[in-house]
Amino acid sequence: MGDYTAAAVASIAFGLPEPVVDGNVYRVLARVFGIADPIDSTTGRRTFRELAARLLDPADPGTHNQAVMELGALVCTPRNPACSACPLAARCIARKQDRIAGLPVKQGRTRVRDRWFHYVWVEQDGGIFLRERPAGDIWQGLWEPPLIEGTRQLGTRAMATALKELTGSGPWKLQGPLHEVRHVLSHQHLHTRFWTAEAPAGLRPPKDWQLVPLKELGRYPLPRLVERWVEMHLRG
Ligand code: SF4
Numbered sequence: 001m002g003d004y005t006a007a008a009v010a011s012i013a014f015g016l017p018e019p020v021v022d023g024n025v026y027r028v029l030a031r032v033f034g035i036a037d038p039i040d041s042t043t044g045r046r047t048f049r050e051l052a053a054r055l056l057d058p059a060d061p062g063t064h065n066q067a068v069m070e071l072g073a074l075v076c077t078p079r080n081p082a083c084s085a086c087p088l089a090a091r092c093i094a095r096k097q098d099r100i101a102g103l104p105v106k107q108g109r110t111r112v113r114d115r116w117f118h119y120v121w122v123e124q125d126g127g128i129f130l131r132e133r134p135a136g137d138i139w140q141g142l143w144e145p146p147l148i149e150g151t152r153q154l155g156t157r158a159m160a161t162a163l164k165e166l167t168g169s170g171p172w173k174l175q176g177p178l179h180e181v182r183h184v185l186s187h188q189h190l191h192t193r194f195w196t197a198e199a200p201a202g203l204r205p206p207k208d209w210q211l212v213p214l215k216e217l218g219r220y221p222l223p224r225l226v227e228r229w230v231e232m233h234l235r236g
Contacts, residue, residue, distance in 0.1 A: 019052035020065040024072025030104035034093030036186050038107035080135055098223050101138045102186035117192040118148040118159055121233060124199040129209040130220055143220040153191060169203045183225045194229050
């Protein structure tokens with residue numbers, strides 16, 4: 001009988017204080033506590049097991065174990081977790097730090113992926129364009145200025161061409177890159193550049209661009225990396 005089965009039988013059938021640590025539990029603990037120790041390493045497994053043991057409710061270990069397993073299976077799923085319905089959302093470190101997609105970490109398959117993000121602050125009629133991050137990628141549900149993702153770092157001319165292709169309008173007069181930052185997630189390195197641009201006359205924005213009045217910007221949750229740049233930009 002493996003550790004997992006033994007702990008499940010001991011706690012659920014016999015009420016013994018044995019923490020169950022299965023894939024669902026690893027995921028919940030890694031995210032709630034923001035732990036990047038690989039779950040397929042000896043030290044990682046020990047860390048999670050010790051944490052699970054400390055958290056266990058000795059008065060009712062079976063119900064506790066089942067609750068954590070079910071939270072992982074039904075709410076804190078590998079992709080698109082239902083954070084808005086999660087009872088641990090307020091204390092979840094991965095959620096606060098935009099690290100949900102990167103946790104838990106597996107050393108066996110962790111390959112760092114480089115990505116090149118190019119953001120553009122496009123103003124029109126006293127507002128700026130934002131779009132909601134799509135499902136199935138980092139920062140799902142957060143908002144961001146128009147983004148061109150490249151397979152390498154792009155310069156101003158390449159950006160003007162990419163924006164023209166994206167919107168069907170132009171010419172695009174860009175200023176920048178005004179700011180550059182490298183952001184490290186557990187298996188992605190984001191090389192990010194920021195520009196500003198005047199919206200060309202007659203711009204018909206793509207469907208997912210939303211014009212947001214500057215005074216309403218605070219209502220749109222942004223990834224921390226973007227938020228810092230927006231703050232800098234607004235301060236001038
Ligand atoms: S807030 Fe989201 S990521 Fe954090 S534990 Fe809940 S479902 Fe998982």
